Amino acid sequence: MEIKFCKNRINLIHSFGISRSSNDYYDIIYIYILDGDIIARGEAAPSKRYNESVELILSVLNKGLTIPENCNSRDHLWNFLKPQLKGISSLEAAVNMAVWDWGAQKEKVPLFNMFGFKDEILPKTSYTIAIGNLNELDERLEESEQCSILKVKLGTPDNDKEIIRIIRKKTDKLIRIDANEGWDYEMAKNMAFWLADMNVEFIEQPFSALNLKDTKRLKSISPLPLIADENSISSNDLNGLVDCFDGINIKLMKCGSFDEALKMIDLAKKLELKIMLGCMVESSVGITAAAHLSSACDFIDLDGNLLIKDDPYNGVKIEDGHLKLQSLKAGLGLNLKQKKFELL
Ligand SMILES: [Mg+2]
Structure with missing residues (x-):
């Protein structure tokens, strides 16, 4: 098993304005867990409102994340990785997504199944x-x-x-x-x-x-x-x-x-x-x-x-x-x- 990451810029179709800011693009970080044939993914979209940024995330990721040896359980992997993420919520979200994606791919079920939710008509967005x-x-x-x-x-x-x-x-x-x-x-x-x-x-x-x-x-x-x-x-x-x-x-x-x-x-x-x-x-x-x-x-x-x-x-x-x-x-x-x- 290996963890990789990359920075990516997502560009808006139109400037995105809210009461406190306006942006033409956002930089995000993708997290990948690679395990045999499995590619599990997560995304961090840090927000300035919560004092988070891609630079802050990279300052953690560039030091490297350690992966447990012989990891077979989702909880084990998450509990091992979480303390390394320095409480940066968007980074935690990205790594946690990848951990759950990995767990569900190993079980060969869609993620909502792992939460006990059924395949049904979802709400409107x-x-x-x-x-x-x-x-x-x-x-x-x-x-x-x-x-x-x-x-x-x-x-x-x-x-x-x-x-x-x-x-x-x-x-x-x-x-x-x-x-x-x-x-x-x-x-x-x-x-x-x-x-x-x-x-x-x-x-x-x-x-x-x-x-x-x-x-x-x-x-x-x-x-x-x-x-x-x-x-x-x-x-x-x-x-x-x-x-x-x-x-x-x-x-x-x-x-x-x-x-x-x-x-x-x-x-x-x-x-x-x-x-x-x-x-x-x-x-x-x-x-x-x-x-x-x-x-x-x-x-x-x-x-x-x-x-x-x-x-x-x-x-x-x-x-x-x-x-x-x-x-x-x-x-x-x-x-x-x-x-x-x-x-x-
Ligand atoms: Mg809102």
Whole structure:
């Protein structure tokens, strides 16, 4: 068995703007576990919001990861590798994906099977309309055609209502709002009531993650449910969110492993919090990995791979707006798009 890694740049079809940043590309890291005929894969999409970067990840990987001798169990491999990853969540997520992919390929079953989930029709995913030029909204809506739910990024200085008005002139599709910590209390209160008449399903992260006081106030009056994203990193956060939010957004890049994501799903159900499954801008490796958890979640936002123009892999697809995994393939279910070489 061998572990390899490589850096790859994924370029966006259009600039990706949210309340705090705009990007034309993201650098990601692929992790590969090679074992006989098995190539198991994982992806790290580090986020500056959580003080992670490709440089930080490479500073760990360049020193080399040690693999246990005679490793036959997934838990053994993960418990051996995890302490070497220095608590970098996106790197942990990548290595953990590869470990689970390896385990499922050895068992010759699709990954969701390992979680006890069945082969069923998966939920629909939303398609993100990022913050950008208002004149280009029509084009973005045309590109969202394969999805019947829109996730609209708000938190602009003064265009939030105009963005929704323009979208509503074109489509009555269900809208989910993500303010990415961009509002203050008066703005959020005003928007929550205004959006409630616009076929909007929920509002994600209206305030700074530090401002739970206003979040709790807003929850007590908001006609729309509030979903925690920047406030919901791991299962340790959930008990503290019950009075402030109606649901949580789970991302592998934040929580660092399938093991932790499954723990969050269980705890959220106990606490009666709705569960959203989200992503960073990622290629089909990370998005397909997350999709294996989708049957246990209420709201799916796995569209990072749809927003890039040079995805090296094919994995989860979209059929009639629903996610569709390659359920006859073992592991994550990925193919290289061009059969020339694996990126390692
Ligand atoms: Mg979000």
